[in-house]
Amino acid sequence: MHKLADYPIRPSYQQGESLGGFLSRHFCSNGHEIPKSLGDALAKLYKSKLLKDRIEAWDLLCKSVGTVPENYRRLWIEEQFTYSRPSFIGLDEHWQKPLTRQFRICPQCVKKFGFHLALWDLPFVLACPTHNKFLIGRCDCGKVLCWKELKPCWTCSCGSDLRQLSADPAPRSLVNTALSIAATAGFHVPDLLKQQTEKFRVADCLQSTYSIFSWLHLLLREMRTYEDDKAFGATPLPWRFGSVLSNWPGGLIRHIRHVITRWHQDEHDELMVHLPEKSRAKELLLLLRYALRTTAIPQNLREAIQTFVNDLDFKPLASNRWVLNPALTTSQREDKSREIQCWWGTLLDWMELSNMHVTQETKLHDDLDQNAIDISVKILNILSRAAADPTSAQRFRRFAKAWPPYPADAITRSPKDFIELLGHQLIGMSSSHREYLYELCLDAGEVKNAAR
Ligand SMILES: [Zn+2]
Numbered sequence: 145m146h147k148l149a150d151y152p153i154r155p156s157y158q159q160g161e162s163l164g165g166f167l168s169r170h171f172c173s174n175g176h177e178i179p180k181s182l183g184d185a186l187a188k189l190y191k192s193k194l195l196k197d198r199i200e201a202w203d204l205l206c207k208s209v210g211t212v213p214e215n216y217r218r219l220w221i222e223e224q225f226t227y228s229r230p231s232f233i234g235l236d237e238h239w240q241k242p243l244t245r246q247f248r249i250c251p252q253c254v255k256k257f258g259f260h261l262a263l264w265d266l267p268f269v270l271a272c273p274t275h276n277k278f279l280i281g282r283c284d285c286g287k288v289l290c291w292k293e294l295k296p297c298w299t300c301s302c303g304s305d306l307r308q309l310s311a312d313p314a315p316r317s318l319v320n321t322a323l324s325i326a327a328t329a330g331f332h333v334p335d336l337l338k339q340q341t342e343k344f345r346v347a348d349c350l351q352s353t354y355s356i357f358s359w360l361h362l363l364l365r366e367m368r369t370y371e372d373d374k375a376f377g378a379t380p381l382p383w384r385f386g387s388v389l390s391n392w393p394g395g396l397i398r399h400i401r402h403v404i405t406r407w408h409q410d411e412h413d414e415l416m417v418h419l420p421e422k423s424r425a426k427e428l429l430l431l432l433r434y435a436l437r438t439t440a441i442p443q444n445l446r447e448a449i450q451t452f453v454n455d456l457d458f459k460p461l462a463s464n465r466w467v468l469n470p471a472l473t474t475s476q477r478e479d480k481s482r483e484i485q486c487w488w489g490t491l492l493d494w495m496e497l498s499n500m501h502v503t504q505e506t507k508l509h510d511d512l513d514q515n516a517i518d519i520s521v522k523i524l525n526i527l528s529r530a531a532a533d534p535t536s537a538q539r540f541r542r543f544a545k546a547w548p549p550y551p552a553d554a555i556t557r558s559p560k561d562f563i564e565l566l567g568h569q570l571i572g573m574s575s576s577h578r579e580y581l582y583e584l585c586l587d588a589g590e591v592k593n594a595a596r
């Protein structure tokens with residue numbers, strides 16, 4: 145049994161120091177390496193899937209070290225953070241694993257503070273948030289840094305002083321990621337101000353921070369393009385999401401808006417778009433809706449997403465399959481909708497009004513949906529183009545007569561409600577009538593020969 149108290153030099157635990165670092169520092173300052181039994185216990189504590197094994201390892205470490213900081217117990221035993229798999233699909237559980245027998249350092253920090261930070265053990269902390277440099281996991285000789293082979297005075301087995309290693313500047317996104325983690329990890333980082341980390345806080349606790357990261361990973365994977373892939377190549381995941389952590393969560397929403405606009409920029413004169421099965425925008429909206437239902441996602445992020453989704457939402461047949469064109473700004477969408485509503489008023493003489501309510505939920509068969517939505521979107525877009533031309537009403541007489549009776553108060557509704565009402569009616573009618581209306585509006589519209 146190796147007890148720290150039995151060694152002549154007994155360094156005291158430093159606030160924010162890692163457990164592995166503290167053990168190593170103790171043995172190294174007495175001229176030893178970490179004994180194998182303790183090195184094994186440390187690895188087990190960090191990575192064992194069995195709670196029983198982790199508790200056993202913990203007890204052994206506590207006996208040797210004396211008191212160990214409580215936040216370690218919280219992290220590795222109680223919260224079982226390492227293996228609590230976030231409730232997101234498609235991720236292997238190993239992605240959360242912290243470093244085990246190996247370690248990473250910021251040579252400048254080690255030089256200045258003389259110890260290894262607990263923060264550096266956490267997954268995705270690949271940069272020093274104080275010096276904005278990459279953490280180093282390898283000596284210049286090529287050897288991976290490993291507690292059990294570390295020699296006294298931060299010396300590699302090749303003889304190099306690890307504190308003298310030079311680290312490359314880290315990309316801003318990696319530093320952002322480290323700052324986000326530091327904000328909720330509960331580990332002290334000397335020289336790092338609270339205001340610096342708070343700006344990048346994405347959640348209340350560490351676990352939730354990682355849940356957000358795993359969701360972000362899926363989201364950004366959905367949004368990346370072929371060009372992004374070429375540019376990023378095999379770069380690790382945090383490189384991709386760190387950039388959206390600035391001005392959280394507004395920065396993320398702006399990024400999503402930018403990407404989805406780019407996808408639909410060719411349709412910029414349309415009011416509506418039909419999102420086919422497996423389209424990227426549909427997948428993206430599904431992930432956003434998923435976040436709305438997930439309690440691990442903090443309220444502020446859910447609210448920001450809700451606003452974004454509401455903006456595009458087209459209610460009839462809630463399905464993510466037709467949305468208001470994401471390439472249009474909110475006010476452009478409103479203007480176009482209002483334009484149709486005004487223009488619709490000029491068709492009233494030929495239309496049949498009713499006092500009944502239009503049903504809010506319409507059920508269609510899955511195989512019918514695609515065609516029904518496709519035709520409905522085309523009709524709404526033709527109406528939108530026609531509405532821009534005040535002289536077009538006359539040409540739509542037959543169309544107006546064939547349109548089903550609609551609520552007399554429709555014209556006083558908000559523009560969005562009005563357009564949604566038309567959508568409900570289109571989806572609710574028989575497919576033959578819908579086809580017929582489509583023919584009529586192709587005849588009347590200015591796009592008779594266009595293959596729309
Ligand atoms: Zn540093």
Ligand SMILES: [Zn+2]
Nearest residue numbers: 283285300302
């Ligand atoms: Zn070396």
